[in-house]
Structure formats: structure tokens, C-alpha cells
Amino acid sequence: MKSPARIRVRTAQHLQQVYQSRAGHDVxxxxxxxxxxxxxxxxxxxxxxxxxxxxxxxxxSLLIRRSVFGFTQTVRKIVHxxxxxxxxxxxxxxxxxxxxxxxxxLDDEFDGIDVDLKRKxxxxxxxxxxxxxxxxxCFRIEFSLNRLKSEPNVRCFEIVALNPNxxxxxxxxxxxxxxxxxxxxxxxxxxxxxxxxxxxxxxxxILVRSVLTNYNRDSPYVxxxxxxxxxxxxxxxSVHPDxxxxxxxxxxxxxDDCILSCTECEARRCQGCLTACKSCENxxxxxxxxxxxxxxxxxxxxxxxxxxxxxxxxEPAAAIA
Amino acid sequence: xRIFYVNNDGGGxxxxxxxxxxxxxxxxxxxKLPDRNPxxxxxxxNRQIAxxxxxxxxxxxxxxxxxxIEGARTQFSAVA
Numbered sequence: 178m179k180s181p182a183r184i185r186v187r188t189a190q191h192l193q194q195v196y197q198s199r200a201g202h203d204v205x206x207x208x209x210x211x212x213x214x215x216x217x218x219x220x221x222x223x224x225x226x227x228x229x230x231x232x233x234x235x236x237x238s239l240l241i242r243r244s245v246f247g248f249t250q251t252v253r254k255i256v257h258x259x260x261x262x263x264x265x266x267x268x269x270x271x272x273x274x275x276x277x278x279x280x281x282x283l284d285d286e287f288d289g290i291d292v293d294l295k296r297k298x299x300x301x302x303x304x305x306x307x308x309x310x311x312x313x314x315c316f317r318i319e320f321s322l323n324r325l326k327s328e329p330n331v332r333c334f335e336i337v338a339l340n341p342n343x344x345x346x347x348x349x350x351x352x353x354x355x356x357x358x359x360x361x362x363x364x365x366x367x368x369x370x371x372x373x374x375x376x377x378x379x380x381x382x383i384l385v386r387s388v389l390t391n392y393n394r395d396s397p398y399v400x401x402x403x404x405x406x407x408x409x410x411x412x413x414x415s416v417h418p419d420x421x422x423x424x425x426x427x428x429x430x431x432x433d434d435c436i437l438s439c440t441e442c443e444a445r446r447c448q449g450c451l452t453a454c455k456s457c458e459n460x461x462x463x464x465x466x467x468x469x470x471x472x473x474x475x476x477x478x479x480x481x482x483x484x485x486x487x488x489x490x491x492e493p494a495a496a497i498a
Numbered sequence: 499x500r501i502f503y504v505n506n507d508g509g510g511x512x513x514x515x516x517x518x519x520x521x522x523x524x525x526x527x528x529x530k531l532p533d534r535n536p537x538x539x540x541x542x543x544n545r546q547i548a549x550x551x552x553x554x555x556x557x558x559x560x561x562x563x564x565x566x567i568e569g570a571r572t573q574f575s576a577v578a
Contacts (some may be wrong), residue, residue, distance in 0.1 A: 282545035354569030363570035368510030375512050377504065383540060383563050384506055393568035 179291050180280075184212035188292045188299060196271040196328050196376055206424030211255030218248045232280050237360035249371065271376030272403075274423040282379040297322035301382060302339065306352070308392040309401045313352050314340030318385050327371035329334070334385055344399035345406040346418055354388060363396065410423045411447065441465035441472050501554055505530060507539075517554065522551035524550030529563060538565055 222244045228299055229241055232398045285291050287301035300319040307313065319335040335358045338351035349357045372380040392401060405415040410429035422436040423429070424447040436445055440459040451460040456474035467475045503515040503526075517526065524544060527536050527550070540563040541548055554560065 278545055282542070285545075354571070356571070359572075361570045361572050364508075364567045365567040365569070368506045371510035371512065372506065377512065379545070380504065380506055380561065380563060384567065387540075387564055387567040391566035391568060393532065393570060396568075396570040398571045441556040 178311065180269065180284055180292065184292050185277055185280040185284070185290075187294065188290075189273055189280055191294065191297065191322055192276050192325075193271065194271050195322050199326055199329070207259045208255060211258065215252075218244070218251065257309050273440060275376060276378065279377065279379040283382055286379065286383060299378075303386055303389060305340075306389055308353065311342070311404050312336055313342055313356060316352070316355075316389060318389075319384070321440075329367055329372040331360055331385075333373060333381075334360055334361045336385070336389065344404050345415070346403065347399055348491060350398040351388060353392055353399060353401060356398045356439075360385060360388060363393060402421070409435055424450055439465055499554075499556040501557065502565075503530075504559070505533065506561065507534075508562040522550065522554045523548050523554065523560065526554065526560060531562060536559040539563060540565055551559050 191464050192388050225241045225244050229356055283301060288431055291300045298319050298321055300317050305315050317337040317339055320339060324333040337358055338357045341435045343350050344350040354361050365388050369381050369384050372384065376442055391440040406417050407421050407430050409416055409432040411431055412435055416432045420433060421430045422433060422445055424431060426446055427450055436447060437451055437460055439446055439451065439462040441461050442465050443461055446462055452463060452466060454474055456469040459471055461471045465471060470478060499519055500514050500516055505511040523541060542561045543552060544559050
């Protein structure tokens with residue numbers, strides 16, 4: 178639903194204030210940085226004046242002139258730099274009309290904007306996002322006006338999953354390129370920064386959406402083919418990495434229901450790597466079968482054979498004709 | 499004539515541009531992004547959807563923004 182025009186105007190006014198204060202912030206930073214030695218220079222001049230008063234003005238006049246000259250040179254240089262920066266910032270056409278039009282465009286592109294002027298957050302909602310068959314749901318793109326003042330870059334944005342389907346291995350990753358609600362914008366990083374510096378708010382949001390609706394398989398936090406965990410080699414069900422069991426013979430991954438154990442040595446084996454004993458049909462690994470019999474049955478058979486041998490009656494010798 | 503041209507591809511560009519009278523959106527796109535497919539871009543004139551054959555006028559604001567951009571995980575992407 179489109180937002181009322183008055184909301185867009187008020188939001189644009191807040192944005193304009195942020196951009197104006199950013200310009201002032203830059204200048205202030207230069208002055209503070211450049212005039213950091215101001216106190217020291219002033220102290221030196223005071224000392225020089227005191228000495229002059231104690232020793233006679235004539236002898237100290239050169240020293241005082243030097244100190245004052247050095248001090249004024251420094252101040253002049255710093256103020257000039259700050260003035261240049263102010264002019265640069267003034268070239269950015271961030272006027273109210275442009276900001277209102279930008280918010281109107283944002284309204285159209287995302288079917289409505291939400292504004293929380295108390296928290297200074299401007300947000301929009303994306304359509305449901307599906308990447309390579311993985312449903313990630315809708316996301317709310319939140320933009321902080323407070324952060325815009327100090328760092329006009331992708332960090333102004335938070336990406337909040339509205340129907341979270343996080344990666345099984347890391348629940349802080351709700352999108353291949355979002356972790357802890359922070360977007361890693363990759364190739365869009367620079368263009369988002371330029372858009373925000375120039376007051377092109379709608380462009381910045383659209384760029385964020387362009388990242389969210391794409392999958393870079395070379396550099397995700399979690400790959401989409403591993404999003405739901407590992408698949409059991411036998412039944413195909415998705416298994417949490419903590420619950421995966423490997424067959425000790427073939428090495429494939431299995432769920433807990435599809436992994437068995439050798440009856441004799443208890444080694445973890447899949448169905449395909451176990452053979453049934455010919456006698457008792459217990460599942461054993463090949464190493465625990467002897468002549469197709471498990472050790473237990475083999476031992477039983479050996480005992481039976483020995484017993485039969487002990488009870489045999491020898492046949493009488495043949496008569497000599 | 500002069501238009502305001504915004505290209506959000508790569509590092510981003512936004513400045514006034516002199517173009518010939520009667521140039522269309524499609525021709526401008528082809529000249530600025532010759533190897534790209536317009537279907538891969540969000541193309542706006544004065545912040546509205548524009549057709550390729552729309553003729554541009556003095557003072558128009560034209561923007562081209564990629565629809566799909568590759569994100570990354572943090573260690574491969576410096577925050578500018």
C-alpha cells in the first residue's frame with residue numbers, strides 16, 4: 178500500500194537534514210583534526226608573552242611575532258581545507274524535491290514504504306525470494322537515517338527475514354549473502370555508496386534488492402545446495418550436519434535410521450556394506466565373516482564338528498582272506 | 499541537449515550528459531552499455547518505467563540499474 182504524501186514529505190525533510198549535517202560533520206572533522214595542536218600553540222604564545230612581560234617587550238617581540246605568525250598560518254591552512262570540502266559537499270544536489278521524488282519512486286518500486294521517524298528507520302518489503310529452488314521468503318530492507326550521517330554505505334541497511342528459512346548449519350544466515358541481518362553487497366558495494374552519497378535513496382534500495390534476488394555461488398555464506406543440510410545417501414532425507422553418520426567402509430553420509438552396525442565388531446556400516454550370516458542372518462561386515470558365517474556361528478559350527486568327531490565308532494579291520 | 503544520466507552498474511555514475519536531440523532510451527542504452535542486455539536492467543526515465551523507443555527530452559533523468567548483482571560473503575567484499 179502506498180504511503181501518504183505527507184509521510185514522504187516529512188521523511189524527505191529528515192533526509193535533507195541528515196545530508197546537511199553530513200556536510201557540516203565533514204567540515205567539523207577537518208577543523209578538529211587540523212587544529213588539534215591549537216592548545217599547544219596557544220600555550221606557547223602565552224609563555225612568550227609572559228617572558229616578554231618579565232624581560233622587557235623589546236627583547237621578546239621577535240619571538241612573539243614568530244609564534245603568532247606560525248599559529249595564524251596553521252589556522253589559515255586548515256580553514257581553507259574545510260572551506261573547499263564545504264564547497265564540494267554543496268555540489269551534491271540533494272534538494273528536497275529530489276528526495277521526495279526518490280521516496281515516491283521507492284513507493285512504486287516496492288509497493289509502499291514504512292517510516293519510523295522515532296527510530297529514524299525507512300523500510301520496504303521485498304517480494305518472496307526463491308533462489309535455485311530454495312524459498313527464502315520476504316525480506317524487509319531497513320535503512321537507518323542515523324547511520325547515513327556518519328557512514329553512507331551498505332551498513333546503513335539491515336536485511337530482516339520476515340519468513341525466515343535460515344541455513345541449517347548457521348541460523349544467522351537467512352540468505353546466501355545475508356548474515357546477522359547484514360548484507361554483503363559484493364559488486365554493488367561501491368554503487369550503493371555512491372548512490373547514498375548523492376542522495377539517490379531509491380537507487381540504493383533497488384541495488385540492495387538486486388543483490389538479494391541473485392545468487393553468487395562463488396561466494397555465499399552458505400551454499401544453496403547445502404542450505405537444508407546433507408542428504409542421506411540411502412533415503413535422501415535432509416540431515417543436520419551434527420546428525421550425519423558416515424559408513425566406515427564406503428564413506429557415504431547417512432541418517433541415523435539408515436546406518437547399521439556389524440553384529441560382531443559394532444563398526445558403523447550402511448546396508449550395502451554388510452552381509453548376512455548364512456546361518457543366523459545377522460548383519461556383519463566382511464571382515465567378521467568366515468566362510469559366510471559370523472564368528473559366533475562359525476565357533477558353534479566348529480564345536481559341533483569336534484563333538485561329532487569324538488563320538489565316532491571306528492570300523493573293524495577287514496578279515497584277511 | 500542535457501539529461502541527468504545515472505548508471506548504477508559497476509562503481510556507479512551519476513552526472514549530467516549531453517546527448518543529441520531525439521535520442522531514444524534504447525539508443526542511449528546501446529551506446530552506454532553496448533555489450534549488455536536491456537532485459538537485465540531496470541530502466542527508468544524520470545523515475546518511471548520507460549519503453550526503449552521513448553524519446554528523451556531536455557532535463558530528463560535516465561537511470562540504468564542491473565536487476566541481478568553478485569553479492570558475497572564479507573571477507574571477499576570490502577565495504578567502500
